[in-house]
Amino acid sequence: MVTTSLKQFPHVNQPPFLWPAEFEWGNYAEAMSAAPFARYYLNTAVMTLGIVAGHLALDTLAAYALARLRFPGRNAIFLALVATMLVPTFLTMLPAFDLVVRLGWYDSWTGLIVPRLADAFGIVVLRAYMQTIPVELEQAARVDGAGRLRILWQVIVPLCRPALATVAVFSFLFGWNDFLWPLLVTSDDDARTIQLGLAVFTGKYSPYPQLLMAGTVVAAIPAVGLFLVLQKALVRGLAATGVKE
Structure with a gap:
């Protein structure tokens, strides 16, 4: 993918197939000017950051x-939360789409973000990890006069x-x-x-x-970059969530 993006058009299907005979960096500028990628990037960044923030906050509380x-x-x-992970996404798409249209959220960041602010997978992962944290740490915080929210944000969250x-x-x-989902609501x-945008492109x-x-x-750069930065923490988190459950 990367090497093809740096080839001149006549050389795309000619040897050497892997390494460009001549690097054509202008392909990136031409691709960016051929479609409003800046707007696509902004919409995707706002939607993705909103979803990540919602998952981290709401999933942690739950x-x-x-x-x-x-x-009780x-x-x-x-x-019940685990059972929702077994329900095909397509069964919930139409009711969610109907709600978005009725609420006037079509073609908006709200429609892209709000219906997906919480996630059962995140709740399952965080719950399993929290159960590995010694209860004695919370008990010590309660002795010092900390309430539930303070214990959560100052004791549990840093350990998680x-x-x-x-x-x-x-x-x-x-x-x-x-x-x-973006295809449905925009x-x-x-x-x-x-x-x-890539599909249209x-x-x-x-x-x-x-x-x-x-x-x-x-x-692909943002997703690959984030994974490379957080891959060690990702491995530790996945390994720890399987210790006790």
């Missing part, structure tokens, strides 16, 4: 309640950084690479995300694979 608080029906609620990194990476990849080119510039690959590389 996971803490299910891991630490004692209340706690296990039943958790099993590997699990939070795991949730953040998966949420980012989910939001950045999502295609179906039709205006100014509201499109990077994946929808593919239709217009499919005869020019070097431009298509340049646009794809630009779209």
